Structures are given as C-alpha cells and as structure tokens.
Amino acid sequence: MPDRDTSLQAQNPISQAQNSVDRAHHAVQQAQSHPSSQMIDQAENALAKAEHAVAQTQDSPYQEPAGIARDMLEADYDALTQVEPMKEDR
Numbered sequence: 001m002p003d004r005d006t007s008l009q010a011q012n013p014i015s016q017a018q019n020s021v022d023r024a025h026h027a028v029q030q031a032q033s034h035p036s037s038q039m040i041d042q043a044e045n046a047l048a049k050a051e052h053a054v055a056q057t058q059d060s061p062y063q064e065p066a067g068i069a070r071d072m073l074e075a076d077y078d079a080l081t082q083v084e085p086m087k088e089d090r
Contacts, residue, residue, distance in 0.1 A: 013060055014057055014060055014065050014069075017053040017054045018065065018069050019053075021076075023046055025072065025076050027046035028046075028079050028080050030042070030043065035083050035085055036085060036086055040080070043083075047080065050069075050073050051073060054073055057069070
C-alpha cells in the first residue's frame with residue numbers, strides 16, 4: 001500500500017482560528033452585499049464562532065498570527081455594525 005500524504009493532519013488552533021475568521025469575513029461580505037436579516041444573522045453567528053476559535057489561541061506560542069486573526073475579527077465586527085437590513089426585511 002502506498003504511503004499517504006500527511007497534509008490532512010489535524011489543524012492546530014492557530015490555523016483553525018484563521019480559517020474560522022476567514023469564514024466569518026466571507027459571511028460579513030455576503031451580509032454587506034445582500035443585507036437581509038438572515039444574512040446578517042449568519043454573519044453574526046460566524047463571527048461568534050470565530051471569536052471562540054480565536055479565544056482558543058490565547059495560550060498559543062504563536063501570538064503574532066493570533067493577533068492578526070483578532071484584528072481581522074475586530075474589523076469584521078466593525079464592518080457588520082455598518083450593515084442595515086433591507087427596508088422590506090425589517
């Protein structure tokens with residue numbers, strides 16, 4: 001049996017947090033493009049999950065990438081606060 005590629009190993013907390021922040025960023029972009037209550041709720045949920053993932057990096061020795069993830073998350077929270085639901089969706 002051939003050796004398998006080990007690139008599918010379990011992710012570390014930093015990469016998990018970055019992936020979660022990336023998903024939250026995408027959800028915020030979607031809410032900005034399509035500002036329905038549902039899209040805004042989805043973005044808020046994604047941000048909450050990303051916040052939890054970033055909190056898991058608190059004890060990581062790699063604080064620089066964790067700090068970048070925290071900064072990106074904060075920027076996305078700020079961006080989402082600027083989104084107003086469509087009038088017919090209020």
